[in-house]
Amino acid sequence: xxxxxxxxxxxxxxxxxxxxxxxxxxxxxxxxxxxxxxxxxxxxxxxxxxxxxxxxxxxxxxxxxxxxxxxxxxxxxxxxxxxxxxxxxxxxxxxxxxxxxxxxxxxxxxxxxxxxxxxxxxxxxxxxxxxxxxxxxxxxxxxxxxxxxxxxxxxxxxxxxxxxxxxxxxxxxxxxxxxxxxxxxxxxxxxxxxxxxxxxxxxxxxxxxxxxxxxxxxxxxxxxxxxxxxxxxxxxxxxxxxxxxxxxxxxxxxxxxxxxxxxxxxxxxxxxxxxxxxxxxxxxxxxxxxxxxxxxxxxxxxxxxxxxxxxxxxxxxxxxxxx
Amino acid sequence: xxxxxxxxxxxxxxxxxxxxxxxxxxxxxxxxxxxxxxxxxxxxxxxxxxxxxxxxxxxxxxxxxxxxxxxxxxxxxxxxxxxxxxxxxxxxxxxxxxxxxxxxxxxxxxxxxxxxxxxxxxxxxxxxxxxxxxxxxxxxxxxxxxxxxxxxxxxxxxxxxxxxxxxxxxxxxxxxxxxxxxxxxxxxxxxxxxxxxxxxxxxxxxxxxxxxxxxxxxxxxxxxxxxxxxxxxxxxxxxxxxxxxxxxxxxxxxxxxxxxxxxxxxxxxxxxxxxxxxxxxxxxxxxx
Amino acid sequence: xxxxxxxxxxxxxxxxxxxxxxxxxxxxxxxxxxxxxxxxxxxxxxxxxxxxxxxxxxxxxxxxxxxxxxxxxxxxxxxxxxxxxxxxxxxxxxxxxxxxxxxxxxxxxxxxxxxxxxxxxxxxxxxxxxxxxxxxxxxxxxxxxxxxxxxxxxxxxxxxxxxxxxxxxxxxxxxxxxxxxxxxxxxxxxxxxxxxxxxxxxxxxxxxxxxxxxxxxxxxxxxxxxxxxxxxxxxxxxxxxxxxxxxxxxxxxxxxxx
Numbered sequence: 001x002x003x004x005x006x007x008x009x010x011x012x013x014x015x016x017x018x019x020x021x022x023x024x025x026x027x028x029x030x031x032x033x034x035x036x037x038x039x040x041x042x043x044x045x046x047x048x049x050x051x052x053x054x055x056x057x058x059x060x061x062x063x064x065x066x067x068x069x070x071x072x073x074x075x076x077x078x079x080x081x082x083x084x085x086x087x088x089x090x091x092x093x094x095x096x097x098x099x100x101x102x103x104x105x106x107x108x109x110x111x112x113x114x115x116x117x118x119x120x121x122x123x124x125x126x127x128x129x130x131x132x133x134x135x136x137x138x139x140x141x142x143x144x145x146x147x148x149x150x151x152x153x154x155x156x157x158x159x160x161x162x163x164x165x166x167x168x169x170x171x172x173x174x175x176x177x178x179x180x181x182x183x184x185x186x187x188x189x190x191x192x193x194x195x196x197x198x199x200x201x202x203x204x205x206x207x208x209x210x211x212x213x214x215x216x217x218x219x220x221x222x223x224x225x226x227x228x229x230x231x232x233x234x235x236x237x238x239x240x241x242x243x244x245x246x247x248x249x250x251x252x253x254x255x256x257x258x259x260x261x262x263x264x265x266x267x268x269x270x271x272x273x274x275x276x277x278x279x280x281x282x283x284x285x286x287x288x289x290x291x292x293x294x295x296x297x298x299x300x301x302x303x304x305x306x307x308x309x310x311x312x313x314x315x316x317x318x319x320x321x322x323x
Numbered sequence: 324x325x326x327x328x329x330x331x332x333x334x335x336x337x338x339x340x341x342x343x344x345x346x347x348x349x350x351x352x353x354x355x356x357x358x359x360x361x362x363x364x365x366x367x368x369x370x371x372x373x374x375x376x377x378x379x380x381x382x383x384x385x386x387x388x389x390x391x392x393x394x395x396x397x398x399x400x401x402x403x404x405x406x407x408x409x410x411x412x413x414x415x416x417x418x419x420x421x422x423x424x425x426x427x428x429x430x431x432x433x434x435x436x437x438x439x440x441x442x443x444x445x446x447x448x449x450x451x452x453x454x455x456x457x458x459x460x461x462x463x464x465x466x467x468x469x470x471x472x473x474x475x476x477x478x479x480x481x482x483x484x485x486x487x488x489x490x491x492x493x494x495x496x497x498x499x500x501x502x503x504x505x506x507x508x509x510x511x512x513x514x515x516x517x518x519x520x521x522x523x524x525x526x527x528x529x530x531x532x533x534x535x536x537x538x539x540x541x542x543x544x545x546x547x548x549x550x551x552x553x554x555x556x557x558x559x560x561x562x563x564x565x566x567x568x569x570x571x572x573x574x575x576x577x578x579x580x581x582x583x584x585x586x587x588x589x590x591x592x593x594x595x596x597x598x599x600x601x602x603x604x605x606x607x608x609x610x611x
Numbered sequence: 612x613x614x615x616x617x618x619x620x621x622x623x624x625x626x627x628x629x630x631x632x633x634x635x636x637x638x639x640x641x642x643x644x645x646x647x648x649x650x651x652x653x654x655x656x657x658x659x660x661x662x663x664x665x666x667x668x669x670x671x672x673x674x675x676x677x678x679x680x681x682x683x684x685x686x687x688x689x690x691x692x693x694x695x696x697x698x699x700x701x702x703x704x705x706x707x708x709x710x711x712x713x714x715x716x717x718x719x720x721x722x723x724x725x726x727x728x729x730x731x732x733x734x735x736x737x738x739x740x741x742x743x744x745x746x747x748x749x750x751x752x753x754x755x756x757x758x759x760x761x762x763x764x765x766x767x768x769x770x771x772x773x774x775x776x777x778x779x780x781x782x783x784x785x786x787x788x789x790x791x792x793x794x795x796x797x798x799x800x801x802x803x804x805x806x807x808x809x810x811x812x813x814x815x816x817x818x819x820x821x822x823x824x825x826x827x828x829x830x831x832x833x834x835x836x837x838x839x840x841x842x843x844x845x846x847x848x849x850x851x852x853x854x855x856x857x858x859x860x861x862x863x864x865x866x867x868x869x
Contacts, residue, residue, distance in 0.1 A: 179707065
């Protein structure tokens with residue numbers, strides 16, 4: 001019984017981290033219409049930055065040269081900021097590109113980053129990676145409850161990201177973003193500085209992904225470059241497509257479904273003897289699901305919902321009562 | 324100043340030749356159908372494994388296997404288009420929906436192959452080739468085959484594009500679809516033949532790579548970004564540009580080993596592609 | 612600044628690659644007028660609109676709007692100065708509601724900044740209230756109130772044209788450039804749009820510069836008409852003067868207007 005419970009907790013934690021990733025990607029794609037296929041890059045930058053900031057100074061036998069031994073909250077914030085900076089640098093040349101070109105460029109950049117992670121041993125520990133990353137509050141929380149505590153931490157972060165992106169959606173900023181997504185030239189004709197909005201959306205989504213990365217680093221306590229391959233981006237995209245893009249709830253639902261499906265099918269091999277081919281069968285199923293979703297229900301499970309005039313008025317009235 | 328080592332040239336030409344073959348198909352598809360097909364690498368893989376079945380499972384000689392791989396791959400490509408892409412095109416789906424769908428197709432095909440043949444590397448049943456030395460440059464029989472095959476096929480493509488009505492229609496549609504349609508070109512037929520030629524060439528590239536190295540289920544997908552780089556370098560929709568782009572990328576990748584660590588070799592192609600898309604998206608040959 | 616001219620264009624020239632799209636264009640638009648811009652296909656009318664509204668920078672020439680030189684200004688600066696442009700295909704934002712489409716038009720909304728939107732309504736309440744009240748008023752004026760929460764893509768084409776004009780009105784323009792507002796509209800809807808344009812001109816003190824191919828519309832609604840061909844103005848005047856101008860007849864020879 002305890003084993004099942006622990007299993008569910010770990011699955012939920014992974015699902016929660018993917019949900020945060022998906023919310024970040026939703027800001028890019030659902031709100032701003034940015035086809036970002038390099039999302040894993042921000043995840044990786046967040047993870048490695050938080051790891052390097054919090055880990056102890058390396059001994060001579062370790063490949064990486066930096067370790068700042070800072071407290072974990074500093075690491076997490078640092079991970080978010082680093083992801084944001086990378087987004088800014090990546091965005092300057094690429095955000096003015098046509099959407100499908102952005103897809104290709106963003107994978108290219110993410111792959112270049114991954115090669116950097118593998119080869120620049122002095123910074124990242126290379127292929128061997130970094131291990132022994134600290135977990136927060138290990139002394140204060142009894143071992144038996146630790147995973148539950150960490151799940152709680154991830155859920156708090158998830159709720160925070162959800163509430164923030166929901167707030168942005170309803171805000172004037174969110175309205176301009178969606179107008180740029182719908183028709184950039186028409187938005188320009190109304191006098192909007194479209195590049196600045198896209199860049200800001202790009203950075204916000206990246207910071208959220210960086211947060212997911214930081215939480216991941218302190219959860220798994222070890223990082224290697226192979227963990228940050230394109231399949232993370234792919235899983236996040238599938239979560240968004242199936243759950244419903246343009247809708248933060250959809251991102252969460254999609255992540256929950258995909259991860260549950262993945263973990264649930266891990267146990268089938270024992271029962272049906274499909275052992276070796278289960279991973280590939282699972283992926284085939286997911287691929288077919290994507291194809292079918294785009295064809296028959298492109299808006300996903302929880303479609304984007306328009307905000308009504310009444311809702312805008314209610315928000316204005318209720319929040320300015322405090323004025 | 325690094326002295327020019329002709330060995331780079333040979334290695335670059337052979338790598339580049341296979342990339343060029345695969346890139347021609349990708350650029351024609353993009354030009355004619357106006358979407359970036361993320362499943363394109365899988366035609367390479369299908370071609371390689373089809374030849375594997377013929378050669379290793381059925382015991383046929385490698386040349387015959389290579390020839391058989393082409394129609395098998397072409398049929399796959401046409402079937403995939405008919406049941407997946409065509410319905411979307413008909414309901415007016417945009418380039419982005421097609422792109423995301425092609426990602427799904429790529430996942431399905433790749434994992435289907437891995438399900439059947441596992442992720443172990445496979446090899447063709449070939450007599451080991453000897454390396455020769457011509458003018459101090461080491462070249463294997465396999466590399467000669469690759470070079471000759473690629474060049475022959477490219478000449479064939481050139482003849483097709485310039486001497487046949489179909490070829491001219493393809494070029495017209497690839498560079499300006501609405502104009503082509505209004506001049507009475509049957510675009511659905513052009514589309515079909517574009518898949519045939521594109522997938523066929525890519526299948527041959529797959530077999531050549533399989534002959535040169537090994538087969539694995541991710542062999543096509545792993546080269547996808549490099550193919551994109553070649554296409555963008557040569558200008559989208561331009562088959563001659565794709566040929567040029569493929570050779571340039573192959574060459575630059577080999578030469579780069581002299582300057583930066585060999586483990587960055589694939590990243591070199593990505594860096595070229597990113598730089599191009601940002602500064603000169605119409606490619607080396609300029610805009611149309 | 613005694614000028615009656617709200618917009619003056621002098622010696623405007625714009626080339627693309629080797630092609631000369633605008634070749635020494637002269638144009639005057641009087642305040643509170645409805646001025647027409649006509650000419651055969653390829654005369655450069657839409658290019659002129661794009662250049663005047665800031666989407667292109669001209670190679671030579673001068674554009675003076677409301678006494679200000681706006682020749683090399685950005686689109687945003689030109690919208691702020693009071694000149695707004697619409698599109699031929701009624702490019703309303705398809706996934707957004709009618710109400711939202713109007714809200715976006717409101718200029719200088721401080722809430723659109725990321726910091727303010729993050730901080731919350733309290734930091735931009737007055738701008739939001741103003742924008743919403745103005746949008747409500749336009750919803751009534753354009754009789755789109757019952758469709759205010761519908762997605763723009765679900766509107767009929769005539770309603771979308773009206774919405775686009777409404778959205779342009781939200782930017783508080785002095786001059787609106789309408790690019791073929793009647794394109795693709797059935798005859799009864801055309802009459803409605805014409806009526807709206809005239810009402811907006813007189814009731815809201817607006818000036819319009821309209822590109823159109825539909826001759827009936829142009830002749831009935833425009834105070835003055837300028838005719839373009841091959842990037843230049845070849846004639847200007849009232850409807851009668853234009854109809855009898857030999858240069859105009861030559862330019863249109865062989866081109867039947869629908």
